[in-house]
Amino acid sequence: MSSIKIYAPATVANVVCGFDIIGFALQDPNDEMYMRLSDKPGVTIRNLDDYNLPTEPEKNVAGAALLAMLEQLPPGTGFEVEIRKNIKPGSGIGSSAASAAGAVVGANALLDNKFSREDLVRFAMFGEKVASGVKHADNIAPCIYGGFTLIRSIFPLDIIPLQAPPLHVTVVHPQIEVRTSDARSILKQKVLLKDAIRQWGNIAGLVAGLTKGDYALIGRSLEDVIIEPVRSILIPGFDEVKQKCAEAGALGGGISGSGPSVFMLSESQSTAKQVEKVMAEVYTRIGIDFHTYVTTVNNGGARVELV
Template sequence: MDYGKKVTASCPATVANLVCGFDILGMALNDPQDEIEMTLSDVPGIRISHTDGYALPSDPAQNVAGAALLDLMKEVQEPVGFDISITKHIKPGSGLGSSAASSAGAVVAANHLLGNRFSSKDLVRFAMAGEKVASGVKHADNITPCIMGGVTLIRSIFPLDIVQLSAPPLFVTVVHPQIEVRTSDARQILRKEVLLKDAIRQWGNIAGLVSGFLQKDYDLIGRSLEDVIIEPVRSMLIPGFDEVKSRSKEAGALGGGISGSGPSIFMLSRESETAIAIEVIMKEVFQSIGIDYKTYVTTLNTTGVKVKSEY
């Protein structure tokens, strides 16, 4: 054990679901990103501090990064401790994978300090414990792209089966209305039963979207960015959603929808000029309805969490 060694980790935001792929599809973004600083200690336990103003819990069992580390430490034979400082640039409750960034960043940084003894699949499994703290459910659609980068498909949770998908170059425009939609609340309003005709249409869209990524077929990607099950319910929680989506598609967006459980909205574009024009539309919509917002124009992050050793 190299006690006293310190690393810093950059942890990307993620877009989960990708419209039709509820709980199974996700992609990593280059902006925004959280920052984690972690030191390996010979004093057992986890000590967490935050340098932001979000007043997140420092108790490891109640903190998403702490919960993920506790799960990892169950499989470490030697006595070990971690001192962790988190600076969040991904606002909690934004729908941009804030909890996943902390959970994934923590286990990737810890694994680096431990000599990379765990696989990516192991790290996803550990980080899912953090997602359970955040939403009450062990889901991996944000965790997996955050750790592995790019676009990922979760074929199965139990057992964990991850497929990393290739994708063509894409520009992503995001607006984060400054309202909060809790993931747990957004799950509670979902329908418990789905009509067979809706399920069939959704399966076709998921298969089409995956095929579009693999074949680098922008038109197929655009046609497949349709959700007939989740979005019609959750979009009611997000003022301005319908106008942003319709005007963005008129401006040339391939398509898009709710990022995770919201309230952020994302749109995919083939060219940067289109992505920038969509940002203008998003600003106009939320200025007109009087809701504060933050926007990002970014691209796919293909590396996932990046770790740098300090000494």
């Protein structure tokens, strides 16, 4: 392969109760990236959008991920990368993960798939550290593996792909920005034992519901008693959206990643569309611009094609 195009999907991380350990990939939207091997050693980045993100590799999430990969490659290896961000930075649907994961998936394709998917996650987490100051894989892993993934451990890295029934996803992105680093900084460092126990039960219930295809169990496990009560104050209209989406038939949902996007899971497309209508009504009434997506789970992850 000499020149390729990569489609790197948006992702939902945390999935309500699974802070930093559960995520899934979306069919839409996708970042678009173009890559080729270069005679110039290192990483050269060019932006194809108007977000004015850094092009210095060590300051760019895609660049940081590729620099980590280059440490495992012969001296003199180089990559040229062009990035078109269709996933708005700071949206809460894995914008930084799409860039980091897409870059290493593309580079691996150019290298005849030299590295395993687990290796790619490990490289891409260096990009997430640039974005948020912390290595985490709950966006990275589903972006690379597709579908739902459970991150049992970061050190050592242990990723478990989860089987899941067909699910429809509705996302509303209020046009405000919540920085991941800021959303992490407000979290409590200690939690009550009773809250931890309830959260463990919800995480186990969610995993069991997904693997058994039990929609009711999925729905009642989508409860967060630790993170959401703190972070929801950063998202105007959150409580109303959540309540009215439940009334419209959604299985459940909550903050996507660190926000401000809010996602809801539904069993059918018709319900997902009704949930979209409810979300739109809330944000129209409170006067905040927004964008919505009605999509499904992407079971393939980032994909590559020749150009």
